[in-house]
Amino acid sequence: MSGHTDMVLVDDEGMRIDGRTAEEHRPIKIEAGVLNNADGSAYVEIGKNKVLAAVYGPRECHPRHLQNPTKAIIQCKYNMQAFSVSDRKRPGPDRRSIEISKIISEALEKVVLTELYPRASIDVYIEILQANAGTRCAGLTAASVALADAGIPMRDIVPAIAAGKADGHVLLDLNKEEDNYGQADVPIAIVPSTDEIVLLQMDGNMTREEFDHAIELAVGACHKVYDIQKDALKRRYSRNTQEGSDE
Amino acid sequence: MSNEIMSEIKRDHIVNLLRNGSRTDGRGPTDMRKIQIETNCIESADGSARVKLGRTEVIAGVKIIPGTPFGDTPNLGVLTTGAELIPMAHNTFESGPPGEDAIELARVVDRGIRESGMVDVEQLCIVPGEEVWMCFVDIYALDYDGNLFDAANLAAVCALRTATIPGEQYGKGENRPMPITCTPISVTEVKIGNELIVDPNYDEEQISSARLTVTTDDNGNFRAMQKGGCGSITLDELSTCLDRAVEKGAEIRKLIG
Amino acid sequence: MEKRNARQTREIVVPGDILDSSGMKPGENAYVLDGKVRASAMGVRNVFQNTVGVIPLRGCYMPTSGDTVIGVIVDIGPSNWLVDIGAPYPAPLHVNEVPWKVEFGDTSRYLSIGYVVLLKVLSVDESKKIQVTMKDSGLRRIEGGRLVRIPHSKVSRVIGKSGSMISMLKNMTDCRITVGQNGMIWVDGDDENADVAVQAIKMIEEKAQSGNLTDRIKEFIESKIPQDEIDDEGEE
Numbered sequence: 001m002s003g004h005t006d007m008v009l010v011d012d013e014g015m016r017i018d019g020r021t022a023e024e025h026r027p028i029k030i031e032a033g034v035l036n037n038a039d040g041s042a043y044v045e046i047g048k049n050k051v052l053a054a055v056y057g058p059r060e061c062h063p064r065h066l067q068n069p070t071k072a073i074i075q076c077k078y079n080m081q082a083f084s085v086s087d088r089k090r091p092g093p094d095r096r097s098i099e100i101s102k103i104i105s106e107a108l109e110k111v112v113l114t115e116l117y118p119r120a121s122i123d124v125y126i127e128i129l130q131a132n133a134g135t136r137c138a139g140l141t142a143a144s145v146a147l148a149d150a151g152i153p154m155r156d157i158v159p160a161i162a163a164g165k166a167d168g169h170v171l172l173d174l175n176k177e178e179d180n181y182g183q184a185d186v187p188i189a190i191v192p193s194t195d196e197i198v199l200l201q202m203d204g205n206m207t208r209e210e211f212d213h214a215i216e217l218a219v220g221a222c223h224k225v226y227d228i229q230k231d232a233l234k235r236r237y238s239r240n241t242q243e244g245s246d247e
Numbered sequence: 248m249s250n251e252i253m254s255e256i257k258r259d260h261i262v263n264l265l266r267n268g269s270r271t272d273g274r275g276p277t278d279m280r281k282i283q284i285e286t287n288c289i290e291s292a293d294g295s296a297r298v299k300l301g302r303t304e305v306i307a308g309v310k311i312i313p314g315t316p317f318g319d320t321p322n323l324g325v326l327t328t329g330a331e332l333i334p335m336a337h338n339t340f341e342s343g344p345p346g347e348d349a350i351e352l353a354r355v356v357d358r359g360i361r362e363s364g365m366v367d368v369e370q371l372c373i374v375p376g377e378e379v380w381m382c383f384v385d386i387y388a389l390d391y392d393g394n395l396f397d398a399a400n401l402a403a404v405c406a407l408r409t410a411t412i413p414g415e416q417y418g419k420g421e422n423r424p425m426p427i428t429c430t431p432i433s434v435t436e437v438k439i440g441n442e443l444i445v446d447p448n449y450d451e452e453q454i455s456s457a458r459l460t461v462t463t464d465d466n467g468n469f470r471a472m473q474k475g476g477c478g479s480i481t482l483d484e485l486s487t488c489l490d491r492a493v494e495k496g497a498e499i500r501k502l503i504g
Numbered sequence: 505m506e507k508r509n510a511r512q513t514r515e516i517v518v519p520g521d522i523l524d525s526s527g528m529k530p531g532e533n534a535y536v537l538d539g540k541v542r543a544s545a546m547g548v549r550n551v552f553q554n555t556v557g558v559i560p561l562r563g564c565y566m567p568t569s570g571d572t573v574i575g576v577i578v579d580i581g582p583s584n585w586l587v588d589i590g591a592p593y594p595a596p597l598h599v600n601e602v603p604w605k606v607e608f609g610d611t612s613r614y615l616s617i618g619y620v621v622l623l624k625v626l627s628v629d630e631s632k633k634i635q636v637t638m639k640d641s642g643l644r645r646i647e648g649g650r651l652v653r654i655p656h657s658k659v660s661r662v663i664g665k666s667g668s669m670i671s672m673l674k675n676m677t678d679c680r681i682t683v684g685q686n687g688m689i690w691v692d693g694d695d696e697n698a699d700v701a702v703q704a705i706k707m708i709e710e711k712a713q714s715g716n717l718t719d720r721i722k723e724f725i726e727s728k729i730p731q732d733e734i735d736d737e738g739e740e
Contacts, residue, residue, distance in 0.1 A: 077334065079333065081308065081385065083293075083309065086291060088312060091345075154545070255616075
């Protein structure tokens, strides 16, 4: 966020280096039910981010001391694969991935009906295959599709996207260059039925006006991500019925 | 690789079928499952491959960066292979640092690649004694239905075959393809009762007593082997495994071209 | 409950989807927000009288007392066995709930790890602790044959309208078939016929969402087993 560059991130016409306007998100592709063993799974591409999410559970909670006698706990593990970034990432959790895992677990906890499964654990695994700014949002977007795919009872599906600031412009869904050399990044996740915010981080430098604008952009885009999430889930089942009639 | 209680009924069913030379998924004892390979699927990697072996799925990526050579091999590049059995892939896999199964898996794959001389490490030298290319092959199991050894070997080999040395990124000359000399292929068999079967699925692996992985090179010579499991194999069985490893290895090599 | 609505169009809904905004009551897997009924699970929208809910397509089995289930013994204690019945929690089977007199510490003589048992769910308490029993007619250890596991949400399709599908399967394949409410199904019979029965069950699982399932399954079995070979025993 603090980096400096001579690179023009937003030109005079308001165009960004990947040809987007300030209010456009990168192309998004979502597929539900992509793995065999997991109870639910999803694959998400947002621009050059490639993310897999898998859900196991509700199942017996390990370690036992984490069990809650009144509800299930959600244990998310966010992991960047070694080759997902330009410099090889050393395998294993670091402080960043532990923090991201925690805030994603908490965001999902809001929508999942955890009280139906006391003492159980719902495990969510997010693997970043390829990273290009915005992996936590892509990861959470994938995780909530995987949860729904696993048949986990939940009030709503959680979409996530970031807004930010680069070259003094408020932009939706920063790419890697904008993230590296921009001035602010605000990842957000919401519950679409109520517009409640379940994940929010911010780093950088923004005025109140800029921040309000960023939130407005991100919340609007979350609803678009939500439509793509729902479409992916519904496609998975129409796919099944179709396969049926082909044979 | 992992422990889950299997019902007696399922176990008996697998064993009974095998006595008649058939398997629960309709294969014969020496049939491999369907192999699907997608290479260069990860742009952030210098080489990558995603391999499906039936319902088992593995991804491997190669990262190549300049580094200091080892003191005893000042002119040779460095090749390192790691594997993780991430909990995404199976409900018995746990998160945390690689356990003994993951380490064994990585080392068996590494041995096949290293001992076959698949990568000409002499050509990975940048400045003799000072700087060489270091290749990290990282393997992740994504979906586990048995025989990770062969799936991981295939993924690592295909990722290396399509890898590019990123000279331009580090100001070390032009980008160039990885110097590849051959294609090591592993073939794994397990023993259930007195039957040997190629490419075991999860259930078959669970009830097997012994496992043997044999890696061959383009000439059908043996480059790496690993026996696993608490059971034993006879010399005759070993001979059968070696013959099959050569035959199946050639078939797979043909498939990946 | 879903039998009554078998002819309804199968509209797939996902969590958060609005099921009704005209004042209907929320049924299963539904909740009310600002006067609208919304889905709380992925599945098929289901209307019954004045309620609207969702029949889930997937999800883990949650036992209800009275369910007949098939489970696998996964652990043995001095006075009970732990049985995996596909629920989030293993179900303890106490020595008082088996048809034998078992001395303390003598459990493994009766049921070993890996044994398959047909049980009934006695009770599920508020914190979802499960009790199962083997003391009822027909409950027993199951031997031989084969086991098929399907999602519990597809069990009602395998059974069919008032048992029509399952009796057709049994009659046409001449197999003994026991369906656990938890999605574990035991099939026993002549090897080739049992294969066909297992394939037919898998087909029902895959195509549970498609129409005229019964006819398609019938056709499938007919193509594999010539029906004049099967004596009509008139099973129930």
